Amino acid sequence: MTGLRVEGVYKVFGRRPNEAVKRLRDGSSREDVRPWGTAAVIDADLEIRSGETFVVMGLSGSGKSTLIRMLNGLLKPTAGRVVLGDDDLSAVSAAQLRSIRQRKVSMVFQHFALLPHRTVRDNAAYPLALQGVDKAERRRKADEALEMVGLGQWGDSLPHELSGGMRQRVGLARALAADTDILLMDEAFSALDPLIRREMQDQLLELQQSLGKTIVFITHDLNEAMYLGDRIAVMRDGRVVQVGTSEQILSAPADDYVAQFVADVDRTRVLTASSVMRRPAAVAFAGGGPRLALRTMRDAQVAAAYVVDRARVLRGIVRDADAVDATRAGKDTLHGLIDDSLTSVSVDTPLAEVFAPAAESPLPVPVTDDKGRLVGVIPRAILLEAMVPPETSTPAQGTPVAESATPLLDGGPAAPLSVPGLPEEPAPAAPDAHAADASTAAPTAGRTDNPTEVRA
Amino acid sequence: MTAPILALDTTDQGVPRLPLGEWVDVAVDWVTTTFRGLFAAIKSIFEGAYDGLDTVLSGPPFWFIAVALALIALFAKGWKLAVGTLVGLVVIAGVDQWGNAMDSLALVILASVVALVIAIPLGIWAARNDRVSRAVRPVLDFMQTMPAFVYLIPTVVIFRVGVVPGIVATVIFAMAPGVRFTELGLRQVDREVVEAGHAFGSSDGRILRQIQLPLAMPTIMAGVNQVIMLALSMVVISGMAGAPGLGGDVVQALQRVNVSLGFEAGLAVVILAMFLDRVTSAFGTRSKTARAVAAATKA
Numbered sequence: 001m002t003g004l005r006v007e008g009v010y011k012v013f014g015r016r017p018n019e020a021v022k023r024l025r026d027g028s029s030r031e032d033v034r035p036w037g038t039a040a041v042i043d044a045d046l047e048i049r050s051g052e053t054f055v056v057m058g059l060s061g062s063g064k065s066t067l068i069r070m071l072n073g074l075l076k077p078t079a080g081r082v083v084l085g086d087d088d089l090s091a092v093s094a095a096q097l098r099s100i101r102q103r104k105v106s107m108v109f110q111h112f113a114l115l116p117h118r119t120v121r122d123n124a125a126y127p128l129a130l131q132g133v134d135k136a137e138r139r140r141k142a143d144e145a146l147e148m149v150g151l152g153q154w155g156d157s158l159p160h161e162l163s164g165g166m167r168q169r170v171g172l173a174r175a176l177a178a179d180t181d182i183l184l185m186d187e188a189f190s191a192l193d194p195l196i197r198r199e200m201q202d203q204l205l206e207l208q209q210s211l212g213k214t215i216v217f218i219t220h221d222l223n224e225a226m227y228l229g230d231r232i233a234v235m236r237d238g239r240v241v242q243v244g245t246s247e248q249i250l251s252a253p254a255d256d257y258v259a260q261f262v263a264d265v266d267r268t269r270v271l272t273a274s275s276v277m278r279r280p281a282a283v284a285f286a287g288g289g290p291r292l293a294l295r296t297m298r299d300a301q302v303a304a305a306y307v308v309d310r311a312r313v314l315r316g317i318v319r320d321a322d323a324v325d326a327t328r329a330g331k332d333t334l335h336g337l338i339d340d341s342l343t344s345v346s347v348d349t350p351l352a353e354v355f356a357p358a359a360e361s362p363l364p365v366p367v368t369d370d371k372g373r374l375v376g377v378i379p380r381a382i383l384l385e386a387m388v389p390p391e392t393s394t395p396a397q398g399t400p401v402a403e404s405a406t407p408l409l410d411g412g413p414a415a416p417l418s419v420p421g422l423p424e425e426p427a428p429a430a431p432d433a434h435a436a437d438a439s440t441a442a443p444t445a446g447r448t449d450n451p452t453e454v455r456a
Numbered sequence: 457m458t459a460p461i462l463a464l465d466t467t468d469q470g471v472p473r474l475p476l477g478e479w480v481d482v483a484v485d486w487v488t489t490t491f492r493g494l495f496a497a498i499k500s501i502f503e504g505a506y507d508g509l510d511t512v513l514s515g516p517p518f519w520f521i522a523v524a525l526a527l528i529a530l531f532a533k534g535w536k537l538a539v540g541t542l543v544g545l546v547v548i549a550g551v552d553q554w555g556n557a558m559d560s561l562a563l564v565i566l567a568s569v570v571a572l573v574i575a576i577p578l579g580i581w582a583a584r585n586d587r588v589s590r591a592v593r594p595v596l597d598f599m600q601t602m603p604a605f606v607y608l609i610p611t612v613v614i615f616r617v618g619v620v621p622g623i624v625a626t627v628i629f630a631m632a633p634g635v636r637f638t639e640l641g642l643r644q645v646d647r648e649v650v651e652a653g654h655a656f657g658s659s660d661g662r663i664l665r666q667i668q669l670p671l672a673m674p675t676i677m678a679g680v681n682q683v684i685m686l687a688l689s690m691v692v693i694s695g696m697a698g699a700p701g702l703g704g705d706v707v708q709a710l711q712r713v714n715v716s717l718g719f720e721a722g723l724a725v726v727i728l729a730m731f732l733d734r735v736t737s738a739f740g741t742r743s744k745t746a747r748a749v750a751a752a753t754k755a
Contacts, residue, residue, distance in 0.1 A: 074654055102657030113652035117670050117748045127656040158748050178656060 002085035002104060002181040002214060004048040004071060009080035011066050012037040017078040030237055040066035042238040044080070050181070053208060053215040055229030057222060063238040064218045068186050071216060072105045073097045084182065102131050106175040110187035112167045114159040120146065120170050121155035127178035145177035146170070148207065165196035169203075176207070185217045189224065201227055222261055226250070226270040234258050246270045266352070267387055273354055274347035276386045277367045277376030280306050286315050286334055290326035293318050293334060304363055306374055307338050314366055314374040316340030344368045347375060351386055358383055484610045495614050502566070502620045510562040510700075518549050521558070525731065533738035540734075544727035551720040553702060557728060560691045560701035563619065564732070567626035567687045572680060575631045579638025579679075580664070589639060600632040604690055608697045622694025622703075630686035637679025641672030671749055677740025684732050691725060702728075 012020040014037020023033045030039045041063040048054045058064040069075040070082050073089045082089045087100055106127060114123045125142035133141070146152050149169040159167055168188065175183055189197045201224060208215060219225050225232050226246035233243045234254075242254035250270055253259035282305035284293035297305050297320050307315045316338040326337055343357040344366040357365045364377035465473040488495070513521060522545040530538035548557050582589040607628050611621035645668050653663040669676075695703020702721045709718030740746060 072655055074651060098657040098659060100657070101655060107652070107655040109648050109652055109655075111646075111648050113646070113648040115649060115652075115667060115671075130657050130662075160748065174656075184655075 003050040004046075004182060004214065004216065005081075005083040006044050006046040006048075006067070006071070007081045007083065009041055009044045009067075009070060009077045009082060010039070011041040011063070011070060011075060012039045012078045014038050021079045039238050041070070041077075044240050046233060046240065046243065048214060048216060050214050051212045052230040053217060053228055055217045055219060055225040055232045056235060057219055057225040057229075057232055058235030059220055061237075062235040064220075064235050065186060067235070068184050068216060068218050071182075071184055072101055072107060102127065102178070104180050105182040105184060106178040106180045107184040107186065108168070108171045108175050108188040110191055112159070112164075112171045112191075114167060114170055114174075116159055118158075119155065120151065120157050120159060120162070123159065123170055124155075124173045124177045126174060131178070141179075142173070142177050145173040148176055149173045149203065163196075164192050165200060168192060168200060172200075172204070172207075176211075180213075182214045182216070185215060187218050187220070190219065190221070197224075204228065222265045223269060226265060234261070247272075247275055251275075268351040268355070271351050271386055272347065273345050273349045273351065273365075273367045273378060274376070276351065276382050277347075277378050278364070278382060280364070280366070280374065280377040282306065283308055283374065284318055284334065286310075286338070288334070289332040290318070290323040290334060290337065291332075294320060294323040294327060297323070306363075306366055306377070307334060308374050311371075312373040314344055314368050314372060317342055317363060342366065344374075345378075346370065351383060354378055354383060480610075484613055488614050498624075499615050499620045502623050503618075506562060506566055506619050506623065509566055510559055513558040513562050514555060518545075518554055522546065522549075529731065529735055532735045532742065537734050537738070541731050544731060548724045548727055551724065553705070553721055553724040556700070556702045556705055556721065557724050559699075560688075560703065560725070561728060563622060563626070563694065563699060563701055564684065564687045564691060564728075567623050567630060567690070568680075568684045570623070571627045571631040571683050571687065572634050574627070575634025575679070575683065576638050576676065579635040579676075580642060582635065582639040583642035592635060596632040596635055599628055604629045604693050605696070608693065612697050617698035619694075619699045621697045622690070622699030625697070626687050626690040626694060629690055630683045633682035633686065634679045637682065638672070638676050641675030641679070642668050644675065645671045674740050674746045674749060677736065677746070681733060681736040681740060684736055685729065688725065688729050688732060 010021045010024065012018075012024075012033070014020065016036040020033040020036035020039055023036070024030075024039060024042055030042065033039055044063075044067060046054075056064045056067060066075060070077050070089075071084070073082075073092075076090060084100060084104060087096070087104075089097065089100070092100065115126065118126070121139065121142050124145050125138040128138040128141055143152065143155060146155055149172050151166060151169050151173060154162065154166065154170075159170060162170065168191075171188070175185075189200050192200060204215075205228065217225075217228055219228075226249075229246060231243060231245055232249055233240050234249065234257075235241065236257050242249060242258050244252075247270065249258060250262050250265065250267065253262055281300035282296045282302050284296050284305040284307050286307050286309045293305050293307070297303065302320075304317045304319045307318050309315055318334055318337045319339065322337045323334075326334075342361055342363065345354050345357060345368075347367055347369055349367075354365055358378065358380050364379040364382075366374055367376040367378060369375050467473055522542060525545060526538045526542045529541040548554055578592065582592050604625065607625035608621060611624045615621045615624065649667055649671070650663060653667050658666070691699075691701055692703040692706045695701060695705070695707045698704075702725050705717055705721035706725075708714070709721060741750070
């Protein structure tokens with residue numbers, strides 16, 4: 001696989017680009033160098049890793065389209081280097097550059113850029129023809145690529161007979177048929193209407209999962225950037241102002257510009273369950289008895305507890321009333337008391353998809369990892385709070401939900417839970433901010449050395 | 457009145473007489489003597505080509521050519537144009553202008569082919585190079601707006617009376633739209649599609665052949681149509697230089713104030729013009745590529 005490196009790249013259009021670069025390096029602003037040329041990209045340094053989806057996000061005029069065109073040599077940097085795999089694009093000959101474009105980097109265009117006079121199949125086969133692949137093989141590979149994007153039946157049509165979304169699928173199939181490690185996508189979905197766009201984004205993510213290409217995706221849409229990108233570079237006025245994961249950019253914008261930008265983003269699509277989940281207030285061990293479960297609930301001042309098994313896999317919940325009945329009846333297991341109708345979400349679930357379970361659930365929505373283990377919960381209040389951008393967000397205290405408001409490691413992955421009845425990890429006990437609420441008349445004496453305390 | 461200081465004439469407006477005409481005269485004389493060999497070669501090539509083409513058109517019997525042209529019309533557009541063509545050609549034969557019409561058709565075809573052979577590459581060059589484009593444009597303006605008769609004078613001086621000055625003057629006069637439409641067509645090709653060619657590693661030549669020319673073809677064909685129409689309009693003027701064909705009869709009719717002959721020869725020109733126009737414009741818009749491109753730009 002091939003990565004891409006952009007090292008100190010400048011691109012100035014105009015009469016005296018080198019003079020403009022010199023002045024920019026000496027600290028002049030983009031406006032100052034206007035007489036010598038228009039600085040489209042200023043001092044860009046990027047390291048795009050092999051196999052990642054790297055999104056360059058910026059408004060029109062931010063230089064993102066110029067930047068992507070330097071990645072395959074359509075434009076030559078005025079200064080600096082673009083290194084694709086082992087090749088410095090500014091040092092190779094024209095013939096070498098053509099060969100690199102044929103074999104290492106392909107491109108998807110905003111307005112599709114299909115050849116209108118050729119069939120869909122011939123369009124998909126276009127890069128193969130340039131690679132010198134023979135006709136039968138070309139046809140086979142082109143059909144394969146069209147199959148991948150769901151257009152297997154359309155090979156004989158002409159592009160104008162297809163809808164916009166389908167045409168862009170042909171554009172994508174063409175780039176996939178080239179079978180290059182690197183895929184450049186220049187505002188690839190911007191010309192499509194929102195529904196189709198969403199569909200294409202999903203399809204790209206799906207394809208990427210199996211293909212693992214290095215994708216550089218240009219967009220002006222932050223939602224799209226955050227949805228698709230493993231990492232995002234935010235560009236403004238020709239400069240790269242921040243590079244990071246979507247959550248990094250959302251939670252720690254580099255400057256006011258980025259902050260303002262992310263203020264509009266649909267946070268529920270970007271933030272995942274793991275970034276807002278809290279430690280569950282009460283967790284009962286499935287092997288323990290109802291008495292133990294009841295005590296856990298009492299200590300956490302809640303009416304129900306999550307039940308996990310020895311491997312910490314979520315089994316369901318147990319309610320206090322049921323536990324009390326079972327205790328009176330003298331039962332010593334939770335067997336038959338566990339309600340497993342509760343919907344759980346995975347750590348990667350975007351918050352947008354947590355709303356429905358949260359609305360139905362009487363308890364905070366449990367979050368599980370890929371092995372089904374309970375790693376956290378999302379109370380409704382936290383969910384609502386997460387939708388508000390950081391500058392205006394209110395502190396987490398005073399939330400109406402009785403369960404814990406103590407954040408986990410700042411939105412990071414949840415720490416392993418300790419569960420009563422399980423031998424490992426004696427949890428360090430800490431006084432609880434909510435302990436002042438004495439209305440449940442739960443005895444608080446001895447809490448600090450209570451082995452069932454689960455909160456850190 | 458102040459007497460001119462130098463021994464210069466002045467025009468009625470008091471401006472010194474610019475001897476532009478004399479200079480051109482001197483230049484033409486110089487060119488004539490210097491390139492005598494070249495012109496002789498051009499003359500014999502054009503004469504040979506014209507004679508060959510004229511033999512092909514005038515040699516076979518009337519009905520054979522008429523049916524052949526009708527078949528071309530059928531292929532280009534449809535049966536209506538084919539029938540129209542047949543009727544028109546019968547009318548031409550009916551007014552006894554068939555021989556002249558075939559002479560003129562040979563001249564038009566030859567002049568158009570030569571004009572296009574020069575114009576299309578020049579248009580491609582101008583589309584790819586802004587400097588060439590800027591240099592070519594005023595020359596084309598000059599060539600197209602200079603009254604067409606004027607070309608006849610130096611060409612007659614150089615090539616003597618006959619068919620060759622007619623062809624050369626026609627080529628010069630008719631070439632301009634060929635260059636312009638080719639340049640325009642290529643420049644109008646969607647930049648992103650051309651960029652896609654580059655992005656997948658195509659060479660410039662391949663992009664020209666596989667993307668630019670096919671997509672510009674409808675516009676280029678409109679230029680071809682214009683070239684042919686302009687060439688036909690020169691037929692009458694060529695007649696003044698002694699070229700055979702319908703032009704000769706029109707000139708004769710003018711000199712003798714012969715209304716009937718003028719009308720008959722003129723009508724033959726009109727019929728030829730309609731045939732050539734419909735057929736060439738149909739070729740421009742009916743091809744598979746042209747339809748795909750048209751549909752793509754409409755969508």
